[in-house]
Amino acid sequence: MHTTIKLRSGRQEGITLVELMVALAIGSFLIIGAVQIYSQSRQAFVINESIARVQETAQFALDTIEADLRMASNWGRTSRGLSIDGRSMIGAPNPKTLPVPLTCGEDWSIELGTPVDGFDNVVGGANIGLPCPPEPNLNTAQANSDVLTVRRASVNPVPLQAGRLQIQTTRIQGQIFADGNIPPQFDPLTSATHNLMVSSYYVDTNSELIPGVPTLRRKILGIQGANSTVFDQEIAPGVENLQIQFGIDMNEDNTVDRYVNPGAEIYNPEAPGYFPGARVLTARVWLVVRGLNREVGVDDQRTYSPANAPTQTFNDEVRRMQVSKTILLRNTRI
16 A cells, blocks of 8 residues: 655745845844944043043152152151251352262252252253253253252161262251261261152153153152262153142241242242241142143143143143142141
8 A cells, every 4th residue: 555645835935125125224223323332432432541541640740749749858867957967058069078969060969958949930942940961862841841859868767878878867967978887976876877869850842752742750869880870760751741839838837828939039048038937838739741642533622721831722632631739748847
């Protein structure tokens, strides 16, 4: 007996051309939407990263300056710079004939009577506001930016080191020396040895790390071989302007009575215009910080006028921000 199987032939049905076109149109809209969302997210990420970079540069530069300023006038066991023997004085820039580096002037490293000082709105170019010769391919100073000099001792006591400028202090007196031997009038058990530290901050128009970008730099006292010397360090590329004002206590009540620009004679005991008893209690610091690259579409309509610097506007597709901070000098209060 044979079984016969009959195959039924039928028509296979698919999608019509109209349905295909509708599906393609919907898919295209979804793809376009996804691309737009990605593009917007990518653009937001780039903008946020750029802003974060500028903020990071500003924070790092401020933190570096603040760490120095807070410790200004700390000479080890005393904060009385005028009581330290060997410091620069009127008519005697180096009374102990110490082996000071002459790069930035004989008294730059030992003018302890002014633990903070500076220059207001320097001319720029080769003139950075300090009597320092330009470094090769460096030191094209930013015009209308300030210079800040901070003098202090190292935070912790250090071993003796011949050739380095050091300070031996008790609670009432001190002396600068550089021969690696504690001055004979000091008892090693009741005095301490600290390194003398001096930094002068300024803005250069051209970074070594990122050519064409301005940068914060500093001249810093150090040692090379067996001799004290001055090094030039790059701190923060992107810093375009530095401005400083000092808060002065005029009547010894530990309260700021007025703010002055760096270089004013009122707070300098060695200057003719010194106001007796005037002390620097605080420092206001302004920074104008820019991005490291041009960004298409950045349209900065703001004006920048930190402290007494001339007002500036920019139209170069570079992101910028202005920051400021008031810093308390811990060691200048009575």
